[in-house]
Amino acid sequence: MTDTPQAAAVPWTHDFGADPALPDAVNLSPMKSDLPSATVERLPRYLRCIERLPESQLTISSRELARLSNLTAAGVRRDISYLGTFGIRGVGYQVTELNDQIRHALGLTADRPVAVVGIGNLGSALANYTGFGNRGFRIVGLYDAAPTKIGTYLGGVEVRDISRLPDDARTTHISVGIIATPAGAAQQVATMLVEAGVRSILNFAPTVLRVPDDIHLRQVDLATELQILGYYMT
Amino acid sequence: MTDTPQAAAVPWTHDFGADPALPDAVNLSPMKSDLPSATVERLPRYLRCIERLPESQLTISSRELARLSNLTAAGVRRDISYLGTFGIRGVGYQVTELNDQIRHALGLTADRPVAVVGIGNLGSALANYTGFGNRGFRIVGLYDAAPTKIGTYLGGVEVRDISRLPDDARTTHISVGIIATPAGAAQQVATMLVEAGVRSILNFAPTVLRVPDDIHLRQVDLATELQILGYYMT
DNA sequence: TAGATTGTTAATCGATTAACAATC
DNA sequence: TAGATTGTTAATCGATTAACAATC
Numbered sequence: 389m390t391d392t393p394q395a396a397a398v399p400w401t402h403d404f405g406a407d408p409a410l411p412d413a414v415n416l417s418p419m420k421s422d423l424p425s426a427t428v429e430r431l432p433r434y435l436r437c438i439e440r441l442p443e444s445q446l447t448i449s450s451r452e453l454a455r456l457s458n459l460t461a462a463g464v465r466r467d468i469s470y471l472g473t474f475g476i477r478g479v480g481y482q483v484t485e486l487n488d489q490i491r492h493a494l495g496l497t498a499d500r501p502v503a504v505v506g507i508g509n510l511g512s513a514l515a516n517y518t519g520f521g522n523r524g525f526r527i528v529g530l531y532d533a534a535p536t537k538i539g540t541y542l543g544g545v546e547v548r549d550i551s552r553l554p555d556d557a558r559t560t561h562i563s564v565g566i567i568a569t570p571a572g573a574a575q576q577v578a579t580m581l582v583e584a585g586v587r588s589i590l591n592f593a594p595t596v597l598r599v600p601d602d603i604h605l606r607q608v609d610l611a612t613e614l615q616i617l618g619y620y621m622t
Numbered sequence: 623m624t625d626t627p628q629a630a631a632v633p634w635t636h637d638f639g640a641d642p643a644l645p646d647a648v649n650l651s652p653m654k655s656d657l658p659s660a661t662v663e664r665l666p667r668y669l670r671c672i673e674r675l676p677e678s679q680l681t682i683s684s685r686e687l688a689r690l691s692n693l694t695a696a697g698v699r700r701d702i703s704y705l706g707t708f709g710i711r712g713v714g715y716q717v718t719e720l721n722d723q724i725r726h727a728l729g730l731t732a733d734r735p736v737a738v739v740g741i742g743n744l745g746s747a748l749a750n751y752t753g754f755g756n757r758g759f760r761i762v763g764l765y766d767a768a769p770t771k772i773g774t775y776l777g778g779v780e781v782r783d784i785s786r787l788p789d790d791a792r793t794t795h796i797s798v799g800i801i802a803t804p805a806g807a808a809q810q811v812a813t814m815l816v817e818a819g820v821r822s823i824l825n826f827a828p829t830v831l832r833v834p835d836d837i838h839l840r841q842v843d844l845a846t847e848l849q850i851l852g853y854y855m856t
Numbered sequence: 857t858a859g860a861t862t863g864t865t866a867a868t869c870g871a872t873t874a875a876c877a878a879t880c
Numbered sequence: 881t882a883g884a885t886t887g888t889t890a891a892t893c894g895a896t897t898a899a900c901a902a903t904c
Contacts, residue, residue: 477861
């Protein structure tokens with residue numbers, strides 16, 4: 389038999405019906421298959437660098453952007469070339485246009501309602517995060533299970549009981565669900581989000597989640613980052 | 623002239639002397655160049671999956687581990703093969719041995735003192751993170767600049783004034799510095815950590831840091847994750 | 857013009873996948 | 881033995897880098 393993942397009985401696994409073919413590493417089926425995934429992962433970094441340039445700087449060369457972003461000039465040019473050909477030979481890229489093109493490519497012009505589940509220290513940090521505004525993301529819901537937290541406000545948004553989420557999702561569309569619960573609750577929350585129609589999930593809980601193949605899932609994990617860092621130490 | 627990054631005058635750039643050749647994407651010069659970097663990044667995930675297996679499960683096949691980790695069986699086998707050949711044909715891998723081998727490969731047996739700088743919501747979440755213990759990482763220092771926070775305790779560790787960090791680092795070795803400050807303070811903190819002899823930095827502040835080439839730097843950024851997720855949405 | 861920098865082609869590199877002999 | 885699964889070879893795929901003609 390050839391290597392093909394399929395269902396098997398494991399206690400902690402939540403089963404989403406068929407669960408057919410193998411999803412890729414981060415579970416992101418590239419529906420919009422324009423840009424190479426490596427490029428997509430670097431665009432936000434370019435954006436960060438561009439935003440910090442002094443207002444007086446009107447153009448930037450691939451070389452300078454490479455230096456600022458800790459990448460290579462050839463790589464920068466290739467990445468940008470996927471967005472179109474708007475560089476000026478002998479000069480570089482116009483900062484405003486580059487900014488616009490990257491934001492357009494990433495779809496940051498859209499309005500993406502975000503819900504955060506789990507309002508502990510981490511969830512509070514996320515709720516207070518100010519970098520959303522001009523980046524297309526907007527927190528529309530905060531959820532927790534603890535009665536002491538329900539009814540409190542963070543960044544102008546009320547913390548609601550997690551049991552309200554399905555109903556809320558029916559009236560307010562939720563583009564992204566951020567999971568900031570303890571590990572033990574994460575899978576349950578993920579399942580609830582998926583069932584509520586949320587198609588993209590960002591998981592901060594230290595556990596591997598299982599979601600259907602058509603759900604976009606990204607994982608941010610402190611232990612994983614430290615372990616990777618640890619490998620390269622001394 | 624060929625593409626080679628070099629110094630240039632940009633206001634927000636902190637200059638670390640020579641700053642010679644181009645560092646790679648994540649600034650991890652693979653001193654220990656045994657494992658492919660892609661494999662290193664997946665090992666923690668396998669670990670997560672293995673840890674959740676029921677005690678009664680003594681072996682696991684590449685197929686099952688692939689399903690649990692959302693990867694492919696062939697990929698799992700290749701990754702594990704870099705650690706040695708200890709699988710049992712027709713059976714799979716012994717769970718305890720696999721666990722040991724991965725932990726050994728990642729160097730999780732070492733004791734790695736960690737300092738967290740910036741004890742806001744995020745820093746507090748990190749300070750309370752329980753997943754350190756059995757993974758070789760141990761918080762030995764918490765630092766902040768706000769007088770109201772200094773002297774308080776989190777997880778049994780006192781929050782100290784950031785100005786103490788250089789002295790503390792002289793007496794207590796710090797393997798990893800975690801930056802959880804606002805973006806505006808991050809570069810300054812990074813510089814301070816580097817000057818205090820910290821060689822590995824995990825940055826949660828939403829800003830691109832510049833550090834010398836020989837410093838291991840990883841970046842965790844909410845906005846970046848959301849932007850990547852956003853790209854793949856509809 | 858002379859100098860600089862893009863956009864892209866070709867070469868290289870590394871990672872993934874398929875497939876199967878070895879072997880439990 | 882018969883069935884299952886590893887470990888690895890070879891093929892494929894995708895990403896990076898070098899280099900340079902085009903051109904501002």
